[in-house]
Structure formats: structure tokens, C-alpha cells
Amino acid sequence: MPLVDIRNVSKSYGSARVLDGVSLEVNEGEIVTIIGKSGSGKSTLLRCINALERIDGGEILVEGRSVRTDMPKLREFRQRVGIVFQAFNLFPHLTVERNITLAPVLNKRITRGQGRALALDVLERVGLADKIDAYPAQLSGGQQQRVAIARCLAMGPHLMLFDEVTSALDPELVGEVLKVMEDMARQGMTMVLVTHEMGFARTVASKIVFMHRGRVREEGPPAELFANPRTPELRSFIASVR
Amino acid sequence: MQSLNFQQIWRYQDHLIDGTLHTLLLTLAAALIGTAIGLAGAAAVRSGPRPVRWTIRGYIELIRNTPSLIQLFIVFFVLPNFGLRLNSFEAAAIALGLYFGAYSIEIIRAGLDSIPGSQMEAGQCLGLTRWQVFRHVVLPPALRNVYPAFTGQFVLLLLGTSLASQISAEELFHAGGFIESRTYRSFEVYAVICGIYFALVMAFKLLFAAVGRLAFRWPVGR
Numbered sequence: 001m002p003l004v005d006i007r008n009v010s011k012s013y014g015s016a017r018v019l020d021g022v023s024l025e026v027n028e029g030e031i032v033t034i035i036g037k038s039g040s041g042k043s044t045l046l047r048c049i050n051a052l053e054r055i056d057g058g059e060i061l062v063e064g065r066s067v068r069t070d071m072p073k074l075r076e077f078r079q080r081v082g083i084v085f086q087a088f089n090l091f092p093h094l095t096v097e098r099n100i101t102l103a104p105v106l107n108k109r110i111t112r113g114q115g116r117a118l119a120l121d122v123l124e125r126v127g128l129a130d131k132i133d134a135y136p137a138q139l140s141g142g143q144q145q146r147v148a149i150a151r152c153l154a155m156g157p158h159l160m161l162f163d164e165v166t167s168a169l170d171p172e173l174v175g176e177v178l179k180v181m182e183d184m185a186r187q188g189m190t191m192v193l194v195t196h197e198m199g200f201a202r203t204v205a206s207k208i209v210f211m212h213r214g215r216v217r218e219e220g221p222p223a224e225l226f227a228n229p230r231t232p233e234l235r236s237f238i239a240s241v242r
Numbered sequence: 243m244q245s246l247n248f249q250q251i252w253r254y255q256d257h258l259i260d261g262t263l264h265t266l267l268l269t270l271a272a273a274l275i276g277t278a279i280g281l282a283g284a285a286a287v288r289s290g291p292r293p294v295r296w297t298i299r300g301y302i303e304l305i306r307n308t309p310s311l312i313q314l315f316i317v318f319f320v321l322p323n324f325g326l327r328l329n330s331f332e333a334a335a336i337a338l339g340l341y342f343g344a345y346s347i348e349i350i351r352a353g354l355d356s357i358p359g360s361q362m363e364a365g366q367c368l369g370l371t372r373w374q375v376f377r378h379v380v381l382p383p384a385l386r387n388v389y390p391a392f393t394g395q396f397v398l399l400l401l402g403t404s405l406a407s408q409i410s411a412e413e414l415f416h417a418g419g420f421i422e423s424r425t426y427r428s429f430e431v432y433a434v435i436c437g438i439y440f441a442l443v444m445a446f447k448l449l450f451a452a453v454g455r456l457a458f459r460w461p462v463g464r
Contacts, residue, residue, distance in 0.1 A: 050367060079369035089364035093382045093460045102378060103368035137461040155368065 001064060003028045003159060003190050004049060009058035010214075011044060018044045020214035021058070026159075026192055026207075031185050033201040033222075034194045036211035037237060042194045045211070046161050049192065050083050063158065079103070082152030083161040086168050088144040090136040090151070096123070097132045100151045122150040126180045142173030146180055153184075160184065162193035198241050202226060210234045251430050254421045261417030262438055268334055268413055269400045275339025276399070280346025285376065287351055298347065305344035311405050313337050318409045334406035334413075342399045349391045353384035386458040393450040397443050404439075414438060 004026035011019040018041045026032050034042040047053045048060060051069045060067040062081065071077065090099050100122060101115035110118065116132075123129045126146040136144055145165055152160060162181065166174045178200050185191060185204050195201060201208055201222060208225045210218040212233045218225060229235040251258075287298050305313065317340075318333035328336065357380045365375035385392075404415035418435040422428050 052363060052367070075369040075371065078367055083367050085360065085364065087360055089360050091361065091364070091379055091383075092462070093386070093458075103370055106374055106378070107369055135460045151368070 002026055002061075003030075003063060004192065005061040006045070006049070007059045007061070009045070009048065009055050009060060011041075011048065011053065011056050018214050019048070019055070022211075022214070022216055023058075024209060024216060024219070026190065028190050029188050030206045031191045031204055032193070032207045032209060033205035034192070034209045034211060035196075035198070035201060035237070040211040041214040042211045043163055046083075046163050046192060046194050049159075050078065050081050050161055052083075075107075079107075079155045080158045081161065082155060082157035082159070083163065084145070084148050084152060084165045086164040088136070088141070088148045088168075090144055090148055092136050094135075095132070096128070096134050096136070096139075096147050099136070099147060100154045104154055118154055119150075122153040123147075125153060125183070126150045127176075140173060141169045142176045145169065145177045149177075149180055149184075158190065160189055160191045162191065162195070164194050164196065166195065166197055196241065210237065212237075246430060247427060248430050248434070250425045250427055251421060251434055254417075254424070257417040257421060258414070258434070258438065261412065261414035262442070264331070264412055265400070265403050265414040266442070268331065268338065268403045268406060268411065269396075271335040272338035272342050272399055272403070273396055275335065276342025276346050279339065279343025280350045283343065283347035284350035284354055287347060288354060302344045302347055305341055310337070310341050310402060311408060313341060314405055314409060330406070330409045330411040333409060334403070334411045338399060338403060338406070341402070342395065345395050346392070349388050349395060350384070352391070353386075353388035354380060356387045357384050382458075389450075389454055389458065393447070393454075396450075397446065400443060400446065401439060 002025040004024070006022055006024040009019055009022045010017065020041075022041070022045055024032075024045075034045065036042050044053055048055050049062065049067065051067050051071065051074060054069045062077070065071070065077070067077070091102070094102060097116060097119045100119040101110075101112075104110050104118060105112065105115050119132055120129055123132055126149055128143060128146055128150065131139060131143060131147070136147070139147065149160075149165075165181075166177050169177065174197070178197065181191070181193075181200075182204055203222075205222050207219060208222045209216055210225070210231075210233075212231075217231050218229065218234050225234070226238060229238055283298050283301075286294050290298075314334060314337040317337040318328065318330060321328065321333075361379055361383075362375050365379040370379070403413055406413050407416035407419060410416065414435060418431050422431045425431065
């Protein structure tokens, strides 16, 4: 059974059809990268997986359970599916430690002491243990994004979603974030990401999905897809990002 | 022209102290009522059902567009006809609390609106409840953003408590009127009263600055 099973999903904003019968499977341990022009529906699809957006038709199954914005146990579901955003979305008034431990302390009933140990553990995985007492405004963009990843990891997710997480970063800060994601990939985390980092997509992804106008136009292993694009849309897309 | 004579005033220092304490008490009581109304009202105006939102909007418009003095009279003179008997201090605390509440709702709502939706989304994605997102994610930075406006409104409330003298609540301005009627030293009395109001406001401004530094310690983003 695939970890994520997207079946013929459609969604419209008014008369604009942003998802038009999308089907996609993500197996456990896979790194699936969604590429495509802006407006192709890739971020919307990602947000649907986490029930941040309602779908109009079709079905999304995660771990065998149907995902809906009004599904029972939505909050427990979201704890298992981490999402990292383009704009980091750290809480500016909380230290790095409290950003990470806010949800576990409130909802998993761990003590402050256990929280600090948990924060240190996940911060070590993103290489920022020394920033545990800093506030977000005192960190660079790359560091903030790594904290955002650590905050997700602290929830013990079964699946991680990345929505253009390096797009808001200065070029010299992109590498440190991608490295953290590569480490997670190596450790077997299932990941779905929307990205413009073709180098990363090429080397780390187990599957590339090319979206165009709300549809999946091509999918396959990166080497194959980049070497032999079958559709003219993918061919022109590859040419434009190179 | 008479020469200035503050000595006579000083003999009524007990009245001045008592009046000052009542002004403080009245301000704090109204601020407490008004802040509670402000927090609940601002949350409801943003996400409550439509009839609740309309009711709150009506309340805000009514309070902000009518004289506070008349509101005070209505609470003190009219509500007893409906069986709600209040002494002048209670009536003043309620009327001024309602007045402060209307402004607080607007101020706090502006603060809540200043927090981008992406912050709420991030909270939801961590599995927080709506209440937890409001309390832990949205409220602290929202309050920081409107803290100067809120404390400014508090100062207006403090000064506005002088209205309560009109229903014989024994606050500072009322004490001034009493002393004047005994001494006929209008200028000296109101100079002293004015000085006390000024000192109170300055003291609160210092207090608010200190509280602000303690409560909002995080550096602001770039």
C-alpha cells in the first residue's frame, strides 16, 4: 500500500481549475519531487495532502485513511505529516527551543526538561544545537528554515512535505538547507517536495513528477525523465530552467 | 486679586488621597472589564457567527458615537428602572468598562489582523487546536503590535474617570469639587488635582514601558 495515494483529485478556485484529475502514488521511503511552472498546481497539490486545502473531487489517502479538511482526528493526522513552508513561518516571539517544543509540550504532555532534550536532539540533526536559545529574528534565512524543519521533526512525522523551501533564501544559504534534506532522505524519511532546485531533484529524488496546467504530464526516475522528456511541455520546461 | 494659598487645600489631603485611590480603583476596574470585553469581542468579531459579529459591531458604534457622560447616566439612572440597582462607583466602573471595551475590541482586532494567516497555518500544521493557535501563536505578537495604542487608550480611560463625579462617585475630581466648595480656592484646587492626574499618567507610562520591555522581549524581524 502506498503511503500517499492521490486518486483523480480536482480542485478549482472559482472558474480556474488548478488541479484537474491528478493521480499520484508515494511509497514509503520515496523522495518525490514535483516540478513545473508556477501556476501548474504543484503547491496546491502539496497543501491538499496536508488538508490545508479542500479538494473538490477525487480522493487522497495517507496511510490508508482519506484526507479531508473535516476529517476526524485532523490534528493527530497533521502531527504525522510535517510541512515546511517557503516563508519558514517560525513564531517570532518564541525562542528556537519554544518554537520546537510548543506543540509537544501542549499536546504530547512532555515536561519542559524533556522538551529541551527533544529540541536539542532535532537541532543536532539540522546542525543548529548552539542556536537553541536564539530568537528567529537573530537567525539567517537558512538557519530559520533548518529550525522549521527541526520543528517538524520533533513531531515524529511519517511524511514530510516541502513547499519551495529554498525559494526565499539567498543563493549562498540554499546549500545548507538542501544538505539537511539530503540527510533526512538518506535516513529513509518519505518526502514530497515542490522545488525549483533541479540539481537537487536530479540527485536526491527517487521520482520526478512534472505538472502542467493542473495535470501530471510525466513522471518517472530523474535520469530517465530529464534525458528523454516525452512531452513538448517538459522539454521546454527543462530548457527554461537549465 | 487674591494671592495663592495652597495651605488650605493641604488640610483636605485625606480627601485628595481618598479621591486618588478611588480614581485608581475605578480605572483598574473599568480597564479589567474593558480588556476582557476587548479580548473576547475581538476574537468573536473575527471568527464568531454573523449575528454575534453584528451585535458587537452595533455595540462598538453605539459606544464610540455617543457621549460617555450620557452612557454613564443611562447605566446609573436608567438601569435601576429595570431592577439593576448599582451604587455610583459600580455604575461608573460598568459604564467606563463598556466604553473602554468598545475601543479595546477595535485595538485588539487590529493587532490580530496584523498577524499573517501563515502563522495560524503553521500552528494548525503542528496539530494545535484553534484556541492554542490563538493563545500561543497569534495573541502575543498581536498584543505587541498594538501595545502603544492600547496603553494610550488606558490613559484616556484614566482621565475619563473624572466623568464619574457627575453621578457623585467619590473619585479625584469629585474630591476637588468638595474642597473647592469649602475653600473657594478654585485655582489652587484644580491645579493640585491636575498635577495629581498628570503624575498618575506619568507613573502609568513608566510602568507600561517597563511591563512592555518584560513582556515583549523578542527581537523584531528584519
